[in-house]
Amino acid sequence: MRRGRRTFGLRHRLVAAFSLVALLVSAVFAISTYLLARGYLLAQRERVVQHQSFADAVFVQRRLESAGADVSAVLTAAGTPAGHTIILRWHDQWYASALDQGRDAVPASVQQEIAAGRSVSQRFRSADGPALVIGVPVRTAEAEFYEIAPLTELDGTVRLLSGILLGGALLATAAGAALGVWASRSVVTPLNRVAITAASIAGGDLDRRLAATDDPELATIVGSFNSMVDTLHQRITRDARMAADVSHELRSPLTTLVGSVDLLNARRDELPERSRKALDLVTADLQRFRRLLDDLLELARSDAGLDQRPNTVIDLGGLLRQVLGEAGAGPPAFPDGDDVFVAADKSRLGRLFRNLFDNANTHGSGLTGVTVTRSGDDVLVLVDDSGPGIRPEDRESVFERFATGAAKRGSSSGTGLGLALVAEMAAAHDGAVWCTASPGGGARFVVRLPEAERES
Structure with a gap:
């Protein structure tokens, strides 16, 4: 058994359309803004870290080329920004500016690129959160230089931006829904007035009309509707009055016929049997005709609107x-x-x-x-x-x-x-x-x- 699908009204469809359009526009704007802002911030951060890393790599290279260099002292003297970590591979030994960092902190793919003699920059997720690693081969010192910069602060900024954009999209959708409610009321309210007026007219209130409006878009509809009702009212009134007049004119000959039949009934004993039967049929039909005429007069009076409202x-x-x-x-x-x-x-x-x-x-x-x-x-x-x-x-x-x-x-x-x-x-x-x-x-x-x- 198939169930009928639920049909939403015009007002609901308008609200849904405005809300959907607002949601789509705000979603496209929010996603575009998020992607552009995220890309720009990451690119800026990556350029800054790359510049710092190459400067630190040059500093470490010069110190390693000097005789009797102390690697730990060199890494400490590099003066990296707070949170940055330098990891150095020299003579197959791994050194780091932080005690808890080492070879495992550098992604294997980055190590492979450095081993191939290429500088590399790569974002990855470390145990402490998102980070950026810059790898630079130091050929003159036969070393591999890595500098890791945390991206936690940038990640928080991007998350905050995404939250703001999401809230803005929801607010825009709500505003679209509110605009849809206002627009639907502007569209549906005149239709409801027409429906209420039409229902009143169908219920017998033929004097009901639509109120005049200053809206040029609705003035033609209101004028046409009222003109149609006026024409309908005139036709109904004319037909009802004609029926009333015809019924009233029939009363005189009917009264004459009833009087004649009553006279015959008064002398029915003088009539033969067949004539009395015929007289009974005529009498019954006249009574039915009189009731029909009275009923027609009453209905015509009601249709013509001649009845007074009862107040007794x-x-x-x-x-x-x-x-x-x-x-x-x-x-x-x-x-x-x-x-x-x-x-x-x-x-x-x-x-x-x-x-x-x-x-x-x-x-x-x-x-x-x-x-x-x-x-x-x-x-x-x-x-x-x-x-x-x-x-x-x-x-x-x-x-x-x-x-x-x-x-x-x-x-x-x-x-x-x-x-x-x-x-x-x-x-x-x-x-x-x-x-x-x-x-x-x-x-x-x-x-x-x-x-x-x-x-x-």
Whole structure:
């Protein structure tokens, strides 16, 4: 099984890019500076030691050429700088200016070069640390001259330099990361504003717009976005008002038809059997048409933004008892007490619950219970029915407009707008509605509404 690769966001990628570039630049600079400085310091040190060594070699050569020369006295009289050691091979004997030094202190490769008659300079690591050895053949005295100079102080200087350069590289990387954070915020913040504004518009706030900006790079985007939203708002408003107008114009002929059918129903006993059956079909279709028209008017009103924000505090328990009484059902259950108040439009909230109860009775084999409970600062109204329930994959689509058919629990007698209206009206009251399984079988619809304080 393949695991999905983790994808980093734009902000993280920008910070990582700035940090990586800063690290690469500072690393190249630090390494170049270190190599150049180290090479220059070593070359300078080597030239100084070579100059001193050749001068000491000439001094030793002159003393050895004199009769009866004391080698130990000669090495002592050479006056080498502090820390330097002179090692001399003369007449197959090894002499040194330091008691703890001797033939073993000189690398074998250096001895081989001197034996071949060539002067040599070589860096090596002795027991006391890094050192530089200069070898000079003294042919006139048939001797081999070696001078060893310690490089410990120079090595410490180079190490200090490397530490400073490493710290500078890390500091430059941190500065690059900080610059990346600033740059990413400058890039991502406008995108976040667009995303937040787009989400608000998608949530129904069609009056939301992007704030004007003085940034010439963003001004075109902001202007285009706001112009697009204005056009979209105008089109939605125009379509919604047209739907509302069409639905309103249909009410007059519908009222005439309903009146005519009611008149026929008043004298249905005078009609033959076939005419009475036809009258029943027409009556049922007219009732369904009237419900559909009322639902369309309500949805059109909501889409056009004509609904006022509910600001009246009402007794939720009293409203539920009234609607349940109209439906011929028992009172709701209040496990947390009866004093539950919400800010709502009473008529619209009553229609919300009326649609839910009608849905339970029509499509859910009957309403089995209504329970009111609290969840934090919200009120939950649980509506249970005794039907076959709703499949998990259909629990969101039942709130879509014109969602009817076998997929909706085997009944297509409704308009397909009842639950869509429930969702619209719940959202208009800053709430929500969803469907789940009832503990006793069937479906459970949960309406969440913000609880309000009782008006004094």
